[in-house]
Amino acid sequence: MPEPLPYTFEAPLEAGGPSFMPTQVVQVPSLVLEALGGKGIKRVTGTVNGYPVRLGLLCQAGGGRYLMLNKDLCRSAGIQVGQRVTVALAPDPQPDHIDLPEELTEALAAWPEAEAGFQRLTAGMRRAVAYHVASARQAETRARRTVELVTRLAAGRHPFRS
Numbered sequence: 001m002p003e004p005l006p007y008t009f010e011a012p013l014e015a016g017g018p019s020f021m022p023t024q025v026v027q028v029p030s031l032v033l034e035a036l037g038g039k040g041i042k043r044v045t046g047t048v049n050g051y052p053v054r055l056g057l058l059c060q061a062g063g064g065r066y067l068m069l070n071k072d073l074c075r076s077a078g079i080q081v082g083q084r085v086t087v088a089l090a091p092d093p094q095p096d097h098i099d100l101p102e103e104l105t106e107a108l109a110a111w112p113e114a115e116a117g118f119q120r121l122t123a124g125m126r127r128a129v130a131y132h133v134a135s136a137r138q139a140e141t142r143a144r145r146t147v148e149l150v151t152r153l154a155a156g157r158h159p160f161r162s
Helices: 030-036 071-077 102-110 112-120 123-134 139-154
Strands: 007-012 014-016 023-028 043-048 051-056 065-069 084-091
Touching (some): 007 030, 023 071, 023 084, 043 065, 051 065, 051 071, 112 139
Antiparallel strands (some): 014 023, 043 051
16 A cells, blocks of 8 residues: 555645636645745645546745646546545655657657756756647647647747747
8 A cells, every 4th residue: 555645635626726727726835835945945746536636736926835736637536616625735746747649759769959958948848848738639749749849849949939
């Protein structure tokens, strides 16, 4: 049996997040945040109602942190806004690790200039690039997104700006 995660709490799943991106959030209690490492902690692993997660702790206006849960995660975990959820968290032992989709891994390996451009990005931007490719449902869309992104990266441009 896996060892229990060190910091567990219950909180309501609320509507929230950035105004341009309606999503669901869970407020992390200040005592849990301090136990995790305070303001220096950026990413966590754990579970939400038993469903495994690996997320960033996002800053709130006026202090505090929250977890942003997208609709796919909520659907997979079987939770919805207004419901109380049980959250178990631990500091992410590899906060800069990013799972790259196969298409992106192959393209970066084949194009050293794009790989160099990818490595110059912040960890958050690299995560966004990987998510942009991986979130496409069709193989053709993933391939098209990969080509667009690596072409921009190889040219030294921003990955999401034409």
